[in-house]
Amino acid sequence: MNDDQLKRRLKRAVDQAPIDLLESIKQQPYEKMSAHDEITLQATAGSQISPVRSNRLKPALALLSAAAVFLFAFINWQMNTRWVDSMVYLDVNPSLQIETNRKDQVIRLSGMDEESVALIKDLDYKGKDLEAVAAELLDRLVLGDYISSSEPAILLSVYNEDPEKRDRQLSELDQAIHAYLQSLKIQPIVLTQPLDPTHTLTDYAETNQISVSKMTLIRNMILLDPELKTEDLAKLTLEQLIKVSSKVTLDLDKIIQSSDLDRIKTLDDHDDDEDDKDDEDDEDYEDNEDDGDEFDDESNDDKDDSDDSEDSDEQDDSEDLNVNSADDSEDEDATEDGDELDVDDDPEDLDDIEDVDVEDLDDHDDLDDSDVSDDSDDGEEETELDD
Amino acid sequence: MILFSFVIDNSIEPQSTGSSGSLDESLFGRIGSGDMAAFDELYQETERAMYTYALTLTRQHDEALDLMQEAYVKVLSAAHLYQPMGKPLAWMFTIQKNLHVSKLRKSNRITPLDTADIENNTRFSYVEDPDDRMVLEAALTILNTEEQQIVLLHAVTGMKHKEIAELMNLGLSTTLSKYNRALKKLRSYLEERGLHS
Numbered sequence: 001m002n003d004d005q006l007k008r009r010l011k012r013a014v015d016q017a018p019i020d021l022l023e024s025i026k027q028q029p030y031e032k033m034s035a036h037d038e039i040t041l042q043a044t045a046g047s048q049i050s051p052v053r054s055n056r057l058k059p060a061l062a063l064l065s066a067a068a069v070f071l072f073a074f075i076n077w078q079m080n081t082r083w084v085d086s087m088v089y090l091d092v093n094p095s096l097q098i099e100t101n102r103k104d105q106v107i108r109l110s111g112m113d114e115e116s117v118a119l120i121k122d123l124d125y126k127g128k129d130l131e132a133v134a135a136e137l138l139d140r141l142v143l144g145d146y147i148s149s150s151e152p153a154i155l156l157s158v159y160n161e162d163p164e165k166r167d168r169q170l171s172e173l174d175q176a177i178h179a180y181l182q183s184l185k186i187q188p189i190v191l192t193q194p195l196d197p198t199h200t201l202t203d204y205a206e207t208n209q210i211s212v213s214k215m216t217l218i219r220n221m222i223l224l225d226p227e228l229k230t231e232d233l234a235k236l237t238l239e240q241l242i243k244v245s246s247k248v249t250l251d252l253d254k255i256i257q258s259s260d261l262d263r264i265k266t267l268d269d270h271d272d273d274e275d276d277k278d279d280e281d282d283e284d285y286e287d288n289e290d291d292g293d294e295f296d297d298e299s300n301d302d303k304d305d306s307d308d309s310e311d312s313d314e315q316d317d318s319e320d321l322n323v324n325s326a327d328d329s330e331d332e333d334a335t336e337d338g339d340e341l342d343v344d345d346d347p348e349d350l351d352d353i354e355d356v357d358v359e360d361l362d363d364h365d366d367l368d369d370s371d372v373s374d375d376s377d378d379g380e381e382e383t384e385l386d387d
Numbered sequence: 388m389i390l391f392s393f394v395i396d397n398s399i400e401p402q403s404t405g406s407s408g409s410l411d412e413s414l415f416g417r418i419g420s421g422d423m424a425a426f427d428e429l430y431q432e433t434e435r436a437m438y439t440y441a442l443t444l445t446r447q448h449d450e451a452l453d454l455m456q457e458a459y460v461k462v463l464s465a466a467h468l469y470q471p472m473g474k475p476l477a478w479m480f481t482i483q484k485n486l487h488v489s490k491l492r493k494s495n496r497i498t499p500l501d502t503a504d505i506e507n508n509t510r511f512s513y514v515e516d517p518d519d520r521m522v523l524e525a526a527l528t529i530l531n532t533e534e535q536q537i538v539l540l541h542a543v544t545g546m547k548h549k550e551i552a553e554l555m556n557l558g559l560s561t562t563l564s565k566y567n568r569a570l571k572k573l574r575s576y577l578e579e580r581g582l583h584s
Contacts, residue, residue, distance in 0.1 A: 001577060003570050006522060007542035013514045013523035014543045017448060019438050022430050025459045026423065033464045039485040040465040042478055 082107065086169055087195065088130065089213030091155035092141055093237045094119065097211065098133060104169070106133045112211050119144055130169070131176045138180050147186065151263065153239045154188050155256075157213035159195035166194055174259070189242075189260040191252075193217060208234035214241075220255035221245055412471045419467025426463065433479060436544045440480050443535040444487045446527045448511060454490075458483040477554050518582060522573075529576050534569035537562055 036042065080102045088098040094116035099108040106125045111117040119140050125133045141147045147154075156173055160166035170192045181188045197212045205215035208230065218233045221241070225248050233241060242264055245252050253261055410432050417425035437458065441451035461482050469478065514520035526535060536555065540546045546554075552562040 001574055001582065003574075006570060006573060006577075007538075009516075009519045009522040010526060010539060010542040012516065013511065013519040014439055014442070014539065015435070016514050016519075017438060017442075017511075018513055019434055019452065019455070021434075021452060021456050021459065022427065025430070025456055025463075026426070028456070028460045028463075030460050030464045032419075032467060036465060036468050039489065040461055040468065040478075040482055041485075042470055042472060042481075 081105070084108070085160065086130075086165070087159040087197075088134075088169065088173065089155070089157040089195065089211055090134065090137060091157070091211055091214050091238055092146055092152065094146065095211035095214060096120065096137060098125075098130065098137075100130050104130045106130055109133065112209075115146075119146070131173065134173060134176060135180050138177065142181075142184060142186070147181070147188075150186060152181075152186065152188050153242055154190045155213055155217060155238050156190055156192045157195045157216060158192075159197060163194070170194065170257070178259075187263070189258065189263055191217075191238075191242075191256040191258045191260075193220075193256045204230060210234050214238070217241065217255065221250055224250045224254060410475050412469075412473075412475045415462075415466040415469035415471075415475065418463065419469070429462070430459065433476060436476060436540065436546075437479060437483065439539045439543045440536065441483055441487075442527070443532055443539060444484065448513075454483055454487055457486050461486070474554065480554070521580070521582060522577060525576050525580075526573055529572060530569050534565055534572075537566045538569050538573070541566065 033040065083101060084099045084107065085102045086100045086104070088100065090096045090098065095112040096116055096119070097108075097110045097112070098106055099110075101107050105127050106129075107127075109120050109123065109125045111120055120137070123133075123136060123140070125136070138147070154177060156170065156177065158166050158169045158173070160169065174190050174192050177188060177190050193213070193216060195213060195216055197216070201215055201219060202212055204219075205212045208215065210218075215234075218228075218230060218241070221233065221244075222228045222230065228244070228248065233244065236244065242252070246264070252258075252264065258264070410429075414425045414429045418429065434455075437455050438451055441454040441458070442448070445451045445454055458479060462479060469475075472478075511520050511523055514523060526538060530538065533555070537548075537551055540551050540554075541548060548562050548566060549559055551557075552559045555562070557565075
């Protein structure tokens, strides 16, 4: 059978098909369409009408599907390993920021200042478990004498979009820090807080050159007591912040979680005793005020040091030494800036300081002076943070 | 404007039912204006081609008729929207194909009829000559949809390979190649079943 015969047979067979639909079609009700639908849509030039179309598209579709699967896998891998899931802040003075992926592996570690950058230098942290890196950091903080007192204050803050995971990380890290430091005979006071950084908060943190976590603590303290000022609090160490909060009777447990809250109160009581013992320093402070002498004088620091050295209580000594060391650095800054204190020119400012700062900071005159200076410079400006 | 012509292959069969001559695109405009005489003309010109195309989609006579009827009603509904693009029959085939695909989706029928379904049916009992019927059933059984369309449109409507190639957006050589391969396959199949010239 040749091709022509086949074609003739096919034509004869189809031509015999009874069709005759014309009248039936014309009797069908129909409405004029306002626009083409998916059935009547006219093909654009170059398109085709046969099912072959889908066959020819199959390789392209398969390729696209493979690409989509690869892309999905790649994005998933990125999300699991490279994308930041949590931000953990460890504030011990200095402040450290740890960024982790979904698997709680550290992907980035950064410090707020030169000290912290030096602290984390050469630390192999990438891909390591968060708790392991935290332990390594604590090790370096102890070796670097940043955690020197027997009851160091540590602010632990975590940001994660998932509140459950955030709380879990806070709890686990809190326990890990306690366990690690207790093995070194150190009883830390760990304050934990959830973070929800906003642009405003970040801006304030950058302006005051402190970490977002510390800024969050300060913001929360100010929310509890609007009389407090960001500029003043930003200069204080974490332990000093705790003392300030106790002095102005802030309910710390409203803004932080800590299993060490009772010990904070004990520490404050202890500090009160210390205040009594250091009345002599207060008298010196009063004398200086009356005389209008400059507080930012190195001789005053020396005097404080000598006063402290006469103190028979070893703990007082150590704490005074620590604080005075910090004060010294601030004094130096003040001196370099030519920021001579004008406390004596403005008795009202001094009153403020006495109410809040002077007493609170355990008679550390130099630190109070710097606060006074800021008050004087800023006038009555109140800096309150809100989200 | 003559945009699509049905040319009879004189070497095969001089007369072709309803598919000779040319299809005037202006018919759609007239139909859209309510000119039913224009619709009559369109129907007469395209009936056999539409049926052939519907048959390659459905492989069953009755379903092909249903599909045709739905397609013509759609043409009546959308004729006034037709934009002349040079392929009026391609648009009508597209309507049929889209209707068919839509119907398959609704019925969740994603595979064509089984070979056995076609071989065992009596749907083409109207074909008087058993050999002719056997050839048609064989074509609808062993050829794929694309091969059926190339072979049947050429054999039944007399469309030139070039026109079929344009209609299906295939190259002419591809169309000819598929056509020859399809006929060879069909001939071999029929000869195995004892059908000789």
